[in-house]
Amino acid sequence: MSSNTADLxxxxxxxxxxxxxxxxxxxxxxxxxxxxxxxxxxxxxIMDETKSLMRAVFRTQNEETIxxxxxxxxxxxxxxxxxIEPGERVVVCVAGFFGDRIAEMxxxxxxxxxxxxxxxxxxxxxxAVEAALKAAGRTKxxxxxxxxxxxxxHQPLEDIVRLAHExxxxxxxxxxxxxxxxxxxxxxxxxxxxxxxxQKCLGCPPGTAPLTFSPRAAxxxxxxETKVRSWYLDMTLLDNYWGxxxxxxxxxxxxxxxxxxxxxxxxxEEGLEARIxxxxxxxxxxxxxxxxxxxxxHAQEEYRLPLITxxxxxxxxxxxxxRRALLYDHNIEIAGGLGILAGKIWRIGLxxxxxxxxxxxxxxxxxEQELSAQGFRLEKGAGVAVADRVLSEG
Amino acid sequence: MSSNTADLxxxxxxxxxxxxxxxxxxxxxxxxxxxxxxxxxxxxxIMDETKSLMRAVFRTQNEETIxxxxxxxxxxxxxxxxxIEPGERVVVCVAGFFGDRIAEMxxxxxxxxxxxxxxxxxxxxxxAVEAALKAAGRTKxxxxxxxxxxxxxHQPLEDIVRLAHExxxxxxxxxxxxxxxxxxxxxxxxxxxxxxxxQKCLGCPPGTAPLTFSPRAAxxxxxxETKVRSWYLDMTLLDNYWGxxxxxxxxxxxxxxxxxxxxxxxxxEEGLEARIxxxxxxxxxxxxxxxxxxxxxHAQEEYRLPLITxxxxxxxxxxxxxRRALLYDHNIEIAGGLGILAGKIWRIGLxxxxxxxxxxxxxxxxxEQELSAQGFRLEKGAGVAVADRVLSEG
Numbered sequence: 001m002s003s004n005t006a007d008l009x010x011x012x013x014x015x016x017x018x019x020x021x022x023x024x025x026x027x028x029x030x031x032x033x034x035x036x037x038x039x040x041x042x043x044x045x046i047m048d049e050t051k052s053l054m055r056a057v058f059r060t061q062n063e064e065t066i067x068x069x070x071x072x073x074x075x076x077x078x079x080x081x082x083x084i085e086p087g088e089r090v091v092v093c094v095a096g097f098f099g100d101r102i103a104e105m106x107x108x109x110x111x112x113x114x115x116x117x118x119x120x121x122x123x124x125x126x127x128a129v130e131a132a133l134k135a136a137g138r139t140k141x142x143x144x145x146x147x148x149x150x151x152x153x154h155q156p157l158e159d160i161v162r163l164a165h166e167x168x169x170x171x172x173x174x175x176x177x178x179x180x181x182x183x184x185x186x187x188x189x190x191x192x193x194x195x196x197x198x199q200k201c202l203g204c205p206p207g208t209a210p211l212t213f214s215p216r217a218a219x220x221x222x223x224x225e226t227k228v229r230s231w232y233l234d235m236t237l238l239d240n241y242w243g244x245x246x247x248x249x250x251x252x253x254x255x256x257x258x259x260x261x262x263x264x265x266x267x268x269e270e271g272l273e274a275r276i277x278x279x280x281x282x283x284x285x286x287x288x289x290x291x292x293x294x295x296x297x298h299a300q301e302e303y304r305l306p307l308i309t310x311x312x313x314x315x316x317x318x319x320x321x322x323r324r325a326l327l328y329d330h331n332i333e334i335a336g337g338l339g340i341l342a343g344k345i346w347r348i349g350l351x352x353x354x355x356x357x358x359x360x361x362x363x364x365x366x367x368e369q370e371l372s373a374q375g376f377r378l379e380k381g382a383g384v385a386v387a388d389r390v391l392s393e394g
Numbered sequence: 395m396s397s398n399t400a401d402l403x404x405x406x407x408x409x410x411x412x413x414x415x416x417x418x419x420x421x422x423x424x425x426x427x428x429x430x431x432x433x434x435x436x437x438x439x440i441m442d443e444t445k446s447l448m449r450a451v452f453r454t455q456n457e458e459t460i461x462x463x464x465x466x467x468x469x470x471x472x473x474x475x476x477x478i479e480p481g482e483r484v485v486v487c488v489a490g491f492f493g494d495r496i497a498e499m500x501x502x503x504x505x506x507x508x509x510x511x512x513x514x515x516x517x518x519x520x521x522a523v524e525a526a527l528k529a530a531g532r533t534k535x536x537x538x539x540x541x542x543x544x545x546x547x548h549q550p551l552e553d554i555v556r557l558a559h560e561x562x563x564x565x566x567x568x569x570x571x572x573x574x575x576x577x578x579x580x581x582x583x584x585x586x587x588x589x590x591x592x593q594k595c596l597g598c599p600p601g602t603a604p605l606t607f608s609p610r611a612a613x614x615x616x617x618x619e620t621k622v623r624s625w626y627l628d629m630t631l632l633d634n635y636w637g638x639x640x641x642x643x644x645x646x647x648x649x650x651x652x653x654x655x656x657x658x659x660x661x662x663e664e665g666l667e668a669r670i671x672x673x674x675x676x677x678x679x680x681x682x683x684x685x686x687x688x689x690x691x692h693a694q695e696e697y698r699l700p701l702i703t704x705x706x707x708x709x710x711x712x713x714x715x716x717r718r719a720l721l722y723d724h725n726i727e728i729a730g731g732l733g734i735l736a737g738k739i740w741r742i743g744l745x746x747x748x749x750x751x752x753x754x755x756x757x758x759x760x761x762e763q764e765l766s767a768q769g770f771r772l773e774k775g776a777g778v779a780v781a782d783r784v785l786s787e788g
Contacts, residue, residue, distance in 0.1 A: 005443050005447065005655070005659055008424050008427045008440070008652055008655065008656065009427070010427050010428055010430050010436050010437070010440065010652075011428070011430075011436060012428040013428065013430060013431070013434065015429065015430075015431060017431045019645060020429050020430075020431065020432070020645060020648065022428075022429065023428075023429050028425075028426055030402050031422075031425050031426075031649065032422055032425075032426070033402045033403070033404050034404055034405070034406040034407065034416075034417075035409065035414050035416065035417050035593075035599050036404050036405075036407060036409075036414075036727075037407070037409060037411050037414065037727045037729075038414070038600075040407065040721070040727060041721075042404050042405060043404070046402070046404065049399050053399065069464055069465055069468070069600075069601070070463055070464045070468065070626060071463055071644045071645050071646075071647060072644070072645065073625070073626050073643075073644040073645075074463070074464065074626050074644070077624065077625055077626045081624075101625070104625060105625045108621055108622070108623050108624070108625055109623065197645070199429075199645060205429050205647060205648055205649040205650075206432075206463075206645045206646065206647045206648065207463070207601055207647035207649065207650055227502055228502070229502050229503065229623050229624070230471065230475075230502070230623070230624050230627075231467070231471055231495070231498060231499045231502055232464065232467050232468050232471045232627075233624075233626075248732070249467075250465045250466070250467040250468070251413060251414060251465050251466065251467075251591070251593060251600045252465075252600065253465060253599060253600045253601035253650070254414065254599055254600065255425065255599040255601065255649070255650075255653075256599075256601055256647070256649075256650070258402055259649075261399070261402065262402065265399055327434070327435075333430075333431045333434060335431075338642070
């Protein structure tokens with residue numbers, strides 16, 4: 001390989017997978033802005049604005065609010081790394097791939113992990129968390145995923161947060177998929193650590209992870225007895241850069257900060273309520289359409305996440321063949337299942353820019369065609385018609 | 395803060411600090427390419443191309459060559475995290491801020507750190523490394539910075555690599571500043587781990603960190619007895635995504651990969667030799683010009699790095715006032731000193747796009763004006779004239 005590669009020319013896909021979602025044109029435009037030095041007063045001002053925008057979208061007054069210079073998983077790891085010291089007990093709720101990932105990280109950072117499990121597709125019940133907390137004894141942290149991208153489940157948090165706090169534990173919540181698409185209210189809900197990612201409902205490319213720590217979590221940092229094992233993700237050092245001291249830590253990825261700032265502005269311009277309604281309406285239309293096509297949704301009905309719809313692959317249908325056909329013949333990406341759900345479900349994302357009435361109808365139309373091509377029997381046009389009715393009622 | 399922030403409009407600076415450097419227009423253009431899914435075959439192909447381009451610029455055949463989804467410090471931490479297990483001995487060469495950073499990371503990952511120190515501004519002598527290896531006993535890793543951004547020193551590696559291998563230790567080398575601007579030959583030099591960053595001589599925004607592991611380093615990964623403490627930076631998992639298995643790990647930051655690919659193409663189009671000559675010539679012109687102005691260079695003369703020139707702040711001159719004047723009145727960023735050199739030196743970067751004859755003359759001209767304004771006595775026009783002569787001879 002030398003320099004004789006071709007000019008970059010990726011196809012403009014309709015991204016309805018599990019993320020990244022499509023990027024808003026204004027975000028692309030923001031990324032054209034010239035790079036500044038990482039300590040240039042003009043850049044520090046942009047960081048301040050981005051921090052304020054993050055706080056507005058997280059609905060928090062938390063001083064410790066930053067964008068981690070990495071993807072959503074780096075945000076998750078930052079929360080885990082900073083809040084756990086070796087030997088401390090962590091109750092991790094696992095009802096999908098990303099709960100499992102938190103447990104894995106917590107174990108690598110020396111935590112004594114207690115897993116509270118539920119079937120992949122169902123919520124974690126507060127009673128199970130309560131039982132674990134009672135059995136476990138002194139617990140530093142309860143960690144849970146708000147929007148389990150692998151199952152399409154929308155986890156209720158209120159009771160679990162209350163129980164954790166009653167047991168004097170901090171609460172860490174993964175809102176990678178939900179922030180900017182579902183209600184997330186860090187302060188009202190009493191969350192101690194909350195992280196997200198740029199490439200889902202915030203409408204940016206992947207590369208930054210908003211992260212916020214409550215005063216209680218910040219106090220836990222200050223009373224650590226050991227250094228955070230990861231230097232790159234050490235919140236105290238990061239906050240010295242994002243906060244008042246402006247001490248050099250690493251070189252912030254300006255372009256990604258520009259993108260995040262613009263994505264957050266777009267969220268607030270649309271308005272959190274209007275945006276959440278849009279995501280819900282489009283999700284409901286998709287569910288109705290899929291149902292009318294004779295497909296079965298996977299997630300527990302009362303707790304479906306409108307951002308990621310999980311649908312069972314009908315018997316006899318070839319997973320990869322269908323997804324390839326969607327990608328190459330319809331230019332639409334949907335995602336397959338992860339972990340134990342691989343080959344069993346599809347995941348259809350409607351997040352940020354990608355959550356539109358046009359995309360709901362397009363993916364239903366494409367699915368109908370490709371399912372029919374594989375011999376699946378359905379009533380032609382029923383899915384689109386039902387979805388269209390839900391959309392026009394909304 | 396709500397959505398009433400202004401449109402993004404940062405000033406187009408001449409970036410002659412310690413990085414980021416200015417970004418090539420073709421790199422900005424590449425970042426406009428549409429986002430793809432992280433497992434889209436078209437994106438996997440782009441990753442393959444980027445990997446091949448990284449190998450060409452690193453001058454390596456190493457199979458384990460990836461771009462870490464973070465900045466240069468994440469690349470550094472990835473090398474440390476993967477190569478050190480708790481209790482293993484690491485000899486870290488510290489003659490500046492970034493050597494010190496490696497030592498700090500190695501200690502956080504449980505390494506038994508032996509520091510080999512030199513004055514900040516001088517190279518690490520091979521004899522000192524030899525003595526440390528003999529005294530230390532069994533050593534897993536010798537870590538050293540090739541291009542110490544804090545001191546402007548260009549560290550020779552040949553003897554140190556040989557000694558490390560004689561003592562059966564792996565060698566990790568930081569080429570954050572040198573890759574694409576100075577000679578770096580991973581295979582010929584026998585380096586076992588080598589990391590860099592996108593925002594210096596590769597001409598991209600910060601956000602990705604090229605990283606390569608030799609077969610010997612890869613074998614060390616496979617024989618680890620403990621898991622890598624950082625999940626996000628676990629090379630085995632990362633290489634499963636970048637390599638043949640294509641297993642999902644994290645969502646790659648496509649835009650940053652697009653940027654890196656274009657930056658690397660530009661390096662190879664110019665040609666490594668021609669590019670290295672350009673950086674050297676411009677650095678030499680700057681050194682000559684600064685000398686003619688009566689300024690003293692800080693780095694050990696035979697080992698000056700043409701990419702980052704360190705110059706002592708003359709007595710009576712106010713550091714911050716001068717740098718602010720350069721920034722606001724000349725639109726030029728240079729960097730101050732780091733750590734123990736803060737307030738004592740300036741650092742002038744000539745990297746990637748920023749390394750041009752025009753920028754050499756512009757910064758000399760601006761420095762002359764602002765030094766004079768603070769009462770520093772110099773021969774008007776001498777710096778520019780001397781630099782110009784070197785440039786026209788080159």
